[in-house]
Amino acid sequence: MGQQQLLLLVLSTVIVGLATVAGIQAFSENQAQASQDALVQRGTSIASDIQGLAGKPTQMGGIDPTDISDASTIIDRLGYDANPVSAEGAGTNGECEIKNNSDSSVGTIDIVCTSDDSPQKVTVGVSPSADEPVTTQFGSP
Template sequence: MGQQQLLLLVLSTVIVGLATVAGIQAFSENQAQASQDALVQRGTSIASDVQGLAGKPSQMGGIDLSDTDSDIASSKLISRLGYENLNDADSVAAQGAGSSAGCGINATGGSVLVHCRSPDAPQDVTVGFDPTADPKVQTEFGSGEKNPFD
């Protein structure tokens, strides 16, 4: 082989290697963003379901979030929404966000916080529903469970 052919072979090998590395990196970033989007979707979906349940009269299976004297147990709220609990009683699976992704539900003081996390997503998501606030549903990103209404 001539020197020019060897140079072209080495150059094409380097270009293919760089393209492979760039493709793997792009795939990893896309996977993390997809997990983040799945957490937001699941948290918002749960908060929307809670909002629908809070809008029904208690005689028709609804819940009264305005009664701040009696906080609703998270496991009871999860079962009233029709979700299946994960290993612990206060968590719901977040499909599409990774194998160990989940959303915890905390109902206190007339509002509901849905905190979703996944090891595959870059940030945790907290979705809050407060029937007295405007807007009623708000989203907060970051680590740790924060109340978006604060």
């Protein structure tokens, strides 16, 4: 083999190696973003279910929108088996925990979603009687 052919072989091997590393890195970043998006979707879905309960009369299984501070009642009314709730598609150990919001007034519930594959935790606040009934915040895991 000539020297020029060996040089082209080495150069093409280096280019293929760099492309492979870049592809693996892009895949990892996209996987983390997909986990984050799945947590946001699950938290928002639970918040929507809570708003639906707040819109129903209490005689028909709804909850009082001005007093939704009891997370165990909400979990029971939504029909979830346990708290935290599984967050499918959010990666390893993806789950959303429904909690009373101790920093806020009565009538607010927080849904805190985490996953081992997500770079941040997602907190979705639900307050059906507020001007902005659903808020989303991101924080460190």
